[in-house]
Structure formats: C-alpha cells, structure tokens
Amino acid sequence: MSGAGRDVPGAVVSLVLLLLGAGSAAPLAGQDTTAGKRVYVKWCAGCHGDTGAGDGPAARFMLPRPRNFTGAVYKIRSTASGQLPTDADLQRAVDDGLPGSAMPAWKGRLSDAERRAVVAYLKTFSAFFADTSQHVTPLTFSREPSSGGGAAELKRGRQFYDSIGCRKCHGDQGRGDGPSAPTLKDDAGFPILAADLHQNWRFRGGRTTADIYRRLRTGLDGTPMPSFSDLIDQKFLTDVELWRLAEYVRSLSPADSAEVRDVIHAPRIAGPLPVAPDDSAWRRVERYWFPLVGQVIRKSRWFAPAVTGVWVEAVHNDQALALRVSWDDRSQSPDPTWRAFEQRVLETVASDDSSTPRAELWPDQLAVQFPRRVPDGMERPYFLMGTATDPVYQWRWTSQPPRAVAGLARGIEQFDTVALAPATQAVYDHGEWRVVFTRALATPDTANDVQLTTGRAIPVAFFAWDGSSGEHGSRMGVSTWYFLALDRPTPPSVLLSPIVAMALTLGLGLVVVLRAQRRGAGV
Amino acid sequence: MHKLSVLAVVGVAVGAGVWGLGLAGWTRSPAPQGGATITGKIKFVGKAPPNPVIDMTEEAKCKAKYTAPPREQIVEVNPNQTLADVFVYVDSGVAASYKAPAPAGPVTLDQDGCRYHPHVFGILVGQTLAIKNSDGILHNIKAKAVKNRPFNISQPGVMTSERTFATREVMVPLECNVHGWMHAWLGVLPYPFFSVTGTDGTFTLKGLPPGTYKIEAWQEKYGTQTATVTITGSETKTHDFSFAAK
Numbered sequence: 001m002s003g004a005g006r007d008v009p010g011a012v013v014s015l016v017l018l019l020l021g022a023g024s025a026a027p028l029a030g031q032d033t034t035a036g037k038r039v040y041v042k043w044c045a046g047c048h049g050d051t052g053a054g055d056g057p058a059a060r061f062m063l064p065r066p067r068n069f070t071g072a073v074y075k076i077r078s079t080a081s082g083q084l085p086t087d088a089d090l091q092r093a094v095d096d097g098l099p100g101s102a103m104p105a106w107k108g109r110l111s112d113a114e115r116r117a118v119v120a121y122l123k124t125f126s127a128f129f130a131d132t133s134q135h136v137t138p139l140t141f142s143r144e145p146s147s148g149g150g151a152a153e154l155k156r157g158r159q160f161y162d163s164i165g166c167r168k169c170h171g172d173q174g175r176g177d178g179p180s181a182p183t184l185k186d187d188a189g190f191p192i193l194a195a196d197l198h199q200n201w202r203f204r205g206g207r208t209t210a211d212i213y214r215r216l217r218t219g220l221d222g223t224p225m226p227s228f229s230d231l232i233d234q235k236f237l238t239d240v241e242l243w244r245l246a247e248y249v250r251s252l253s254p255a256d257s258a259e260v261r262d263v264i265h266a267p268r269i270a271g272p273l274p275v276a277p278d279d280s281a282w283r284r285v286e287r288y289w290f291p292l293v294g295q296v297i298r299k300s301r302w303f304a305p306a307v308t309g310v311w312v313e314a315v316h317n318d319q320a321l322a323l324r325v326s327w328d329d330r331s332q333s334p335d336p337t338w339r340a341f342e343q344r345v346l347e348t349v350a351s352d353d354s355s356t357p358r359a360e361l362w363p364d365q366l367a368v369q370f371p372r373r374v375p376d377g378m379e380r381p382y383f384l385m386g387t388a389t390d391p392v393y394q395w396r397w398t399s400q401p402p403r404a405v406a407g408l409a410r411g412i413e414q415f416d417t418v419a420l421a422p423a424t425q426a427v428y429d430h431g432e433w434r435v436v437f438t439r440a441l442a443t444p445d446t447a448n449d450v451q452l453t454t455g456r457a458i459p460v461a462f463f464a465w466d467g468s469s470g471e472h473g474s475r476m477g478v479s480t481w482y483f484l485a486l487d488r489p490t491p492p493s494v495l496l497s498p499i500v501a502m503a504l505t506l507g508l509g510l511v512v513v514l515r516a517q518r519r520g521a522g523v
Numbered sequence: 524m525h526k527l528s529v530l531a532v533v534g535v536a537v538g539a540g541v542w543g544l545g546l547a548g549w550t551r552s553p554a555p556q557g558g559a560t561i562t563g564k565i566k567f568v569g570k571a572p573p574n575p576v577i578d579m580t581e582e583a584k585c586k587a588k589y590t591a592p593p594r595e596q597i598v599e600v601n602p603n604q605t606l607a608d609v610f611v612y613v614d615s616g617v618a619a620s621y622k623a624p625a626p627a628g629p630v631t632l633d634q635d636g637c638r639y640h641p642h643v644f645g646i647l648v649g650q651t652l653a654i655k656n657s658d659g660i661l662h663n664i665k666a667k668a669v670k671n672r673p674f675n676i677s678q679p680g681v682m683t684s685e686r687t688f689a690t691r692e693v694m695v696p697l698e699c700n701v702h703g704w705m706h707a708w709l710g711v712l713p714y715p716f717f718s719v720t721g722t723d724g725t726f727t728l729k730g731l732p733p734g735t736y737k738i739e740a741w742q743e744k745y746g747t748q749t750a751t752v753t754i755t756g757s758e759t760k761t762h763d764f765s766f767a768a769k
Binding site: 071073081082083084128133134163164165168169179180183184187219221222223224225226227228229230231234236 | 581660661663664665666667669672673674675676677678679680682684689700701702703
C-alpha cells in the first residue's frame with residue numbers, strides 16, 4: 001500500500017516530465033507533417049524514395065547517392081560527429097541545396113512553409129528524431145581570426161595539412177588523389193571521392209573558410225571524413241591552428257568562384273609560342289573555366305562524369321595557336337591501383353548497358369572540338385561530335401599511348417583521322433593534367449582542317465574521359481559550344497587614336513586655361 | 524554476562540537484518556547473482572580461405588612492426604581446428620529486472636601496427652570505450668552504428684578518445700578509412716554475458732542466473748549460429764558450435 005502510495009506521485013511526476021519534455025523538445029507535435037508529406041511525395045521521392053531510404057527511381061543514376069533519411073546520418077551539420085543535425089542544418093540543405101551533388105536549392109521553388117514542412121516530414125523517417133534522449137547541441141564555433149590569410153599563416157596551415165595527414169586522402173596538392181583515395185567507400189558501401197580541394201564551389205557544406213572550419217570540427221557523417229574536434233579538446237591542435245588549416249584549404253581554390261565566360265581570348269604574342277605545359281608564359285595568360293556534364297543523350301549514357309570541368313588558356317603568334325587545357329583527375333590512367341574503385345563506380349552508377357561494364361585499364365582522354373569551317377552565322381554542327389552529314393574537326397589526346405591525333409568525328413562512334421595532328425606536350429602533376437596543343441593557324445588540308453583566323457569567333461567544345469572511373473567511348477564528360485577568339489594584330493590606327501585624343505584634350509585644356517588667365521589679368 | 528552477550532548477538536543480528544532490508548530498499552531489486560556458467564568450443568570444419576595479406580607500403584611505421592607480412596583477420600583458425608575471434612553472447616532470456624554490475628573500467632581498443640587490438644570485442648551499454656592510437660600516425664576511427672549514433676573521429680597522433688554506446692547493438696562495425704584493411708567488431712550489450720574466443724577456441728559465459736537462454740555465436744565471415752541452453756542452478760553447461768568453411 002505504501003509502495004502504491006509512493007508510486008502515484010512518481011507516475012504524476014513522470015507524466016508531467018513527459019509532457020514538459022514533449023512541449024520543450026516538440027519534435028513533431030505542432031508541425032504539420034501532412035503538408036510535408038505532400039511536398040515530399042511530389043518533389044523529393046523521385047530521388048529519396050517513398051520511404052526515405054534514398055532509393056527513388058532516379059537514385060541509381062547518381063553518385064553521390066541521395067541521402068537515406070532512415071538512419072538520420074547527415075553530412076552537413078553544426079553538431080558533433082554522430083549527433084543528429086539541428087532543424088536549421090536540415091533547413092539549410094533543403095533551402096540552399098548541396099553543391100557538387102544532384103540536390104538543388106529549393107528556396108524560390110518551394111514556399112517557406114513548404115520547405116519547413118518537408119523538413120518536419122523527413123524527420124519522421126527515423127526514430128532518432130523522436131528519441132528525447134538524443135543530444136542535439138550545436139558546437140560552439142569560434143570566429144575566424146582576423147589575422148589570417150597571409151603567406152605566413154597559409155604556410156602554417158600547410159604544415160598542419162601535412163602533420164595531421166590530410167594528404168592521405170586529399171593528396172599532396174589537395175586534388176583528392178591521396179594514397180587512400182582509391183579505397184574510400186561511404187557507410188552504404190558506395191564508392192566516394194575524397195574532395196578535390198581546388199573546387200570549393202563543389203563543397204557540400206559551402207565554400208568559405210568558415211564553412212571549411214566547421215566541416216573540420218563536425219566531420220561529414222556517413223563518409224570517411226572524420227571530425228577534428230577531439231584534437232582541440234585534447235590540446236593536440238589549437239582552435240586557431242585549425243583555422244589556419246581551413247584558410248590553407250580555402251586558398252587552394254580560386255579567390256572568386258569559377259565563373260563561366262563564353263569566349264576564350266587568345267592574345268597575340270611576338271616570337272615563339274609556349275609549347276611546354278609549364279612554360280612561364282602561361283602565367284601571364286588569362287584562364288577560362290568550362291564545366292563538363294555527363295553524356296546522357298546517346299547510349300551508353302553516363303551520369304557521373306569524373307572530370308567536372310576544364311581550364312583553358314590560349315595564345316597565338318599569327319602563325320600558330322597554342323592551347324593549354326588543364327583539368328583535375330585523381331588518377332594517371334591507366335592505373336591498376338584504381339581498378340577496384342573503377343569497378344565499384346561502374347556497379348554503382350546505372351547506365352543503359354545491358355550488363356555492368358567490366359573495369360578496364362582505360363587511358364585518360366581529352367578532345368577539343370571545332371567545326372570544320374568557322375561559320376559566318378550562328379549555325380554550328382551538332383555539339384555532340386557532329387553528325388554523319390555534318391562532321392566536326394577534333395583533336396584527340398590520350399595518356400596511353402601519349403599522343404594526339406586530329407580527325408573528323410561523325411557522331412560519337414565514328415572518327416576518321418586526318419593527316420596533320422597537333423603537336424602536344426602533357427604533364428600529370430599531383431592530380432592535374434596540363435596538355436598543350438599547338439597547330440598552325442592555316443593548314444594545307446583546307447577541306448577538313450579548321451582554318452583558324454584572327455578576329456573571328458571560332459566555336460570550340462571540350463570532352464574528357466577519366467579512364468580510372470570507367471570512362472571510355474560514350475561514357476564521358478561533355479561541354480556545350482563556346483568560342484575561341486584569336487586577337488587581331490593591332491592596326492596602327494588603334495595606337496594612333498588615343499594619342500590624337502590626348503593631344504586634342506591637352507590642346508582644348510590649354511585654350512581654356514589661357515582664356516581664364518587672360519580674363520583674370522584683365523580684371 | 525552470558526545473557527548480555529546473547530542479547531548483544533541478537534541485537535547485532537537484528538540490526539544487520541534491518542540494515543540489510545534498508546539496503547535492499549535502496550537498490551530496489553537486487554541483481555539475481557547467478558552462479559551458472561555456459562562454456563564451449565567453436566569448432567571449425569574444412570579449410571578456411573587464406574586471410575588477405577595487407578600491403579602496408581604506404582605506412583612504413585606500421586610495416587616496420589612486423590617481421591612477416593601481416594594479414595587481415597577475417598577467419599582465424601587455431602591449431603586445434605577451432606576459431607578465434609568469435610563473439611558468443613546471450614541473445615535473449617535474461618530477465619528484464621536483471622541489473623548489470625557497474626563496469627570495472629573502460630574497454631580499450633588499441634590501434635597498433637595499423638591493426639585493431641582486439642579485433643572482436645564486447646562492451647556494456649554505457650561503458651567507456653577508450654580508443655587509443657599507439658601508432659602516432661593518422662587514423663580515423665569510424666563506428667558504423669545503426670541503433671546507436673555513429674561517429675567518426677580523427678586521431679592524427681598518439682592520443683586516446685573516449686566514447687560510449689547508449690543501447691544494445693550486435694555488432695557495430697569499426698573501421699579506419701585511411702587504412703582500408705583496418706576493421707574491428709564491437710558487440711554492445713546491457714549485461715556482461717558475452718565472450719570472445721581466443722587461441723584455444725573456447726568461450727565462457729559466467730554468472731548466469733537460472734533461466735532458459737538463447738545464445739548466439741557470431742563470426743565475421745560465417746555469420747551466426749544459435750543454441751538454447753537451460754540453467755536450473757549454479758551448474759556449468761557445455762555447448763559447442765561448429766562453423767563450416769564456405
């Protein structure tokens with residue numbers, strides 16, 4: 001009886017605590033998951049699946065795969081490794097999307113209420129969110145030290161990059177080509193790439209130094225990227241030192257985001273062209289970024305292009321053109337150490353092949369495409385390697401055998417070489433290919449070779465293959481048409497007119513001054 | 524005098540009884556401390572596939588710790604044709620009222636020579652797991668828990684990190700992504716009725732109260748086998764398991 005008497009207040013207390021707990025945590029109460037479900041089914045389930053398991057009909061074409069919500073494991077959080085994300089973390093991913101993945105930003109496409117509702121709904125896919133014993137406490141992030149970013153600080157950052165072993169996965173120069181990179185898998189067993197730290201616009205959690213610092217603190221759960229917070233707790237590294245590392249990582253990418261401009265300006269230089277990939281003359285030439293996307297038009301389609309874009313620079317000397325193409329590639333293919341990784345990629349990314357292609361030791365390849373003749377109007381051949389009746393002129397370079405040929409492509413399948421190949425020099429340097437193509441502007445075979453003339457907008461397009469990602473044939477990264485413009489020799493009138501203008505300005509100025517002085521003297 | 528001493532004895536006895544009752548009240552239901560033991564061998568039939576040799580070329584510091592090339596520990600066959608690294612535990616049958624004794628201290632997982640020591644082990648819910656890096660090179664330790672929250676922490680030098688697990692989970696895979704060959708397996712249980720076989724292939728589950736238990740033997744490659752064992756008093760019962768090469 002006394003026992004029962006003791007239990008009654010106990011039960012009341014528990015009930016009150018339960019109600020209080022439910023009120024304060026309010027995991028789902030008061031949030032409308034019906035509305036969220038409507039939004040989810042319409043906009044999200046195609047990739048993330050009806051049950052939130054990341055297995056919608058489109059998922060098998062994606063690498064990285066869509067998030068599986070059932071485990072409540074999220075990459076981009078403000079919380080410690082293993083903790084659930086905050087609502088704000090989830091909201092940010094929905095609102096802003098995840099760069100470098102198929103996840104778009106939904107701000108502007110869905111209303112504020114819809115976006116909030118879908119976050120509430122996706123939390124219902126895992127029991128962890130309803131478990132009140134889970135700690136969800138954002139880490140306390142320090143502010144970016146105001147002193148950072150100078151050469152000395154970046155050098156310090158680089159020291160930590162080496163001493164804490166970032167290079168093991170991200171590589172010596174940060175292009176995701178470290179010795180452990182070919183072995184990496186995510187928690188679901190899918191192949192995962194160590195981030196290319198030279199492409200911060202593809203960082204899932206954002207491109208700024210502060211974003212990078214936060215990823216170092218929290219880690220990316222579900223991936224091989226660990227949290228470095230324990231190092232600060234154990235005084236292995238100070239917080240400022242972690243900021244130095246973040247600053248160094250940020251410094252590897254361009255200061256401004258890689259902006260796509262349509263026209264490559266090739267300045268005219270006097271004397272010999274820089275034919276070597278590392279000729280110092282290239283440092284004085286502006287570079288242009290062209291993104292590549294998977295070839296998904298013709299069979300076999302390819303949804304996971306390994307080369308995400310190319311940097312292009314060009315110069316000419318009235319006689320010949322030198323075109324340098326640089327791109328990040330984690331492997332110097334053919335490379336047997338990546339073969340198992342390649343097999344996993346081919347097994348993960350569905351295509352329309354009848355069976356999964358077998359991993360082979362393919363080379364890396366690059367193609368630069370021009371029309372056969374520079375068009376007068378806007379009419380250009382079909383961008384995807386021309387057609388049977390309207391071929392395109394291409395330079396095709398392979399890493400193995402290391403050479404380039406020129407030829408006419410009539411669609412993806414047909415390529416007929418022409419007599420004159422461009423001269424090429426290539427280097428593979430810590431995850432980056434730099435290849436220089438050189439060719440005379442005018443060639444004898446005017447019927448087949450594009451005749452490069454100054455002052456014209458010459459259509460140009462790029463294609464790239466990473467052999468170690470299983471890319472070969474139609475499995476490739478493609479660009480659309482852009483333009484190459486070879487600067488004209490400067491006509492004397494261009495040089496003269498500023499002088500004339502300056503002389504006129506000076507003369508008029510003198511007249512005004514003299515008049516003013518004369519009037520002043522008269523008073 | 525004689526009467527007095529009798530009284531004193533009685534008094535002490537009564538006092539002790541009252542104190543004992545009070546103690547019982549404090550701890551609510553005292554743990555039914557069982558005295559039974561289940562023991563047995565994990566036999567192995569057939570020829571095991573050889574464990575892959577680990578290429579440690581990238582980690583000279585680890586490689587230097589071995590005279591012969593180290594191998595992975597997927598199937599460890601003992602000379603007496605038994606298996607090591609089999610996790611044997613009571614899967615069900617433990618009374619809900621059973622309260623596990625407080626853990627004696629942390630369980631240590633050591634990263635030494637770019638391998639985990641131990642390779643298979645158990646831990647109590649709430650018991651501290653001390654993750655030690657004796658190598659002094661970068662390891663990350665990732666717990667791919669599903670029922671517990673997972674974690675992935677970096678250890679770029681000689682250091683120890685501590686974590687706990689909140690709920691039962693058999694088994695939690697642990698791995699290092701810097702060294703793709705490093706795997707360990709952790710069984711998290713709310714009671715101490717688990718055992719990992721060693722070089723003689725035997726397991727021992729001690730301190731079991733009377734009851735009928737389902738026991739399970741887990742092996743990394745060959746999966747699980749179960750058996751039902753009934754305990755009536757404080758006897759020792761023997762049950763052997765047998766795994767066959769696939």
